[in-house]
């Protein structure tokens with residue numbers, strides 16, 4: 001019983017300690033659209049897509065953006081993504097699905113593809129980078 005109380009207390013301390021440090025929105029945003037305070041720049045988003053940023057692997061390593069292309073790529077062709085994204089997961093907006101696909105690629109696996117998308121983008125992208133990337137993807 002005593003050790004159980006200690007355990008609960010420890011959890012409470014950990015929870016408080018966890019909340020005191022600086023946190024990025026990405027630790028919390030799950031199924032939520034990007035913060036409305038940051039407006040995205042699709043031109044910079046395209047740059048990140050093609051070349052990466054802060055040592056993140058470029059999206060273009062695995063994704064093409066070519067309408068109608070049947071060329072080989074490890075990931076789905078992202079042409080037309082913004083309209084498709086809205087109906088991928090019931091109850092999720094296109095923007096929320098796109099954010100989730102980038103930060104938590106294991107949440108939903110596109111049928112016909114393998115679960116090999118790089119899963120650590122949250123460690124590389126700032127809030128602004130993420131907003132820029134989403135702004136670009138929403139133009140596709």
Ligand code: HEC
Pocket residue numbers: 049057058059060061062063074075076081084085088098101102105106108109110113114115116117118121133137
């Ligand atoms: C190592 C290869 C790889 C990299 C790098 C990668 N992806 Fe992916 N991505 C995949 C694969 C494979 C899938 C399909 C499986 C799945 O759903 O996780 C996918 C799925 C997606 C989807 C869902 C598409 C749909 O039609 O529902 C989006 C959106 C996406 N990736 C965006 C990105 C963005 C943006 C980046 C760069 C920040 C990126 N990916 C980098 C391999 C990759």
